[in-house]
Amino acid sequence: MALPVHIEALDKAFSGIGVDEKSLISILTNSNEEHKRSLRKGSSKLFIEDENGFERWDQSSIKILKHQFNRFRDAVVLSLLHPWERDARLIEKAIRKGPKHYNVIVEVACTRSSDQLLGARKAYHSLFHHSIEEHLTHIKGRERKLLVALVSAYRYEGTGVNEDVAKSEAQILYEAINNGDKNKLLDHEDAIMILATRSKQHLQALYRHYSQSYGKTLAQDLEGEGILKDTVECLCTPQTYFTRVLEAAVKEDADEESKRALTRVIVTQKEQLVQEGFVPNKIQDILLGLYKDFLLASIASGDIK
């Protein structure tokens, strides 16, 4: 008979993000058929009673397990890829998977340096025999224009901002959001031009002017506006964006896509993670196994140059 503590341990091994491989080895290799039968009977989450009298593995659990076991693999692959190939593949996958994933496109386009983004565009040519812009034009939704503009940017990265222009462009955005039709924001040519062509320093100055002039942040005013808010955050306050994404990943009811962001953000942002400290504490408890070891070690080594 399997002890309740073993049943609990089995459940626990699969109940975080990642898989507790050590625990599984110790439970399963020490279990004879009797034990395993009671493990199965005791694990109502993983097994169901089949009409033919045996404990059958629940289909949806297998799917979840597949994701869980793949996390370490995905972290390894993502970590080893050349950043250009990595970002090109992230973008391509996001385009294919649809609107819920477009934030990844925004993330890559807006948080990489200008030369890194260019590199991703070149890698995209090699890998997919099309430009990113071409593939993006198959998106029928209204996000297309913004996304094409963001991936095409080669932003100036020097200092020196014209504060007057930043202030007047803050006003343009304010009017677009508050006086215009909020639904039409994605079609607002001036807003898109500002967000897609100005340097990050300029946009950060604009962000400051916006708060000073209007008593709320640009991100607050874009609450609920999906990728527009993501765009502004990634360009002006990336730590806010990444913190939000990481916290969503470790939430109680986080879905698979949110969890996948953990791998992506930690692997791609590890240098910044150490400095900015926006990794939620919860991560220590909720990660499991080799996946946990890999991610925590990534964060710890983040400032190795």
Add this chain to the structure above:
Amino acid sequence: MATLIAPEHTSAVEDAEKLQKACKGWGTDEKAIISVLGHRNAVQRKQIRLAYEDLYQEDLIKRLESELSGDFEKAVYRWILDPADRDAVLANVAIKKLSPDHHVIVEISCTRSPEELLAVRRAYQARYKHSLEEDVAAHTKGDTRKLLVSLVSAFRYDGEEINTRVANSEAKILHEAVKDKEFNHEEIIRILSTRSKMQLMATFNRYRDDHGTTITKNLEGDSGDEFLKTLRATIRCLNDPKKYFEKVLRNSIRRVGTDEDALTRVIVTRAEKDLKDIKELYYKRNSVSLDQAVAKDTSGDYKALLLTLLGKED
């Protein structure tokens, strides 16, 4: 084919010394300047500038700027720059005009290779502390702005693959747009600024096969609308750049008072590329050689430099 005649082996130090001698003292020996610089390719010119800086602790370009004047000075300045830097300067000049020269932006973004355009964008940032696209966006408006920003931001796939289905459907879209003049500007801009050049050629060919006439012929006629003008230039540059350049040259010379800016720009930017082919087109079209037309319409050192770049043997 290029028209520039440049010897294979040159000495940057000797060249720098010749140039310094030409600028020394009272007056300038323009002929010497032309005989050196007019026969050096981009790599050689760069080496000369480095050698000059090394020998005389002075920027050759600044020196020449102070010694020379007028159209000749402008031409030498443009000629001596690195191609990417030159394009950045040309773009900035075009943008900053009171009435921006949209066709120059089109020219640069559509006739250079994807990698060359990237180099232009880098050079532009280095020079002007702004991105090319933000300056274009700040100085243009409406659909013209959308088109131009998309064109300068494009990083087209450089491969040979063609999708005939896409060529077919996009030829249709372009035809609808051209015919009805109810332009779905978004779709046109999308097609022209994202497709690879090979794909666009296939689309333009398909257009011609389906409608018995080239798309550029169908766009002829009405002037006025700035977007239309820019659109025409875009399609011409993408469809047949040499023919486009021939036309620019023809117009620049034909005008009462030559358009030296355009003349200089085309000769300087194409001398190391395909000016020979453009000359052949020019002769076919005008029954007079480009050399003759330039000789007739320009004078002095400016003329001498242009003719040298056109391949005149010394």
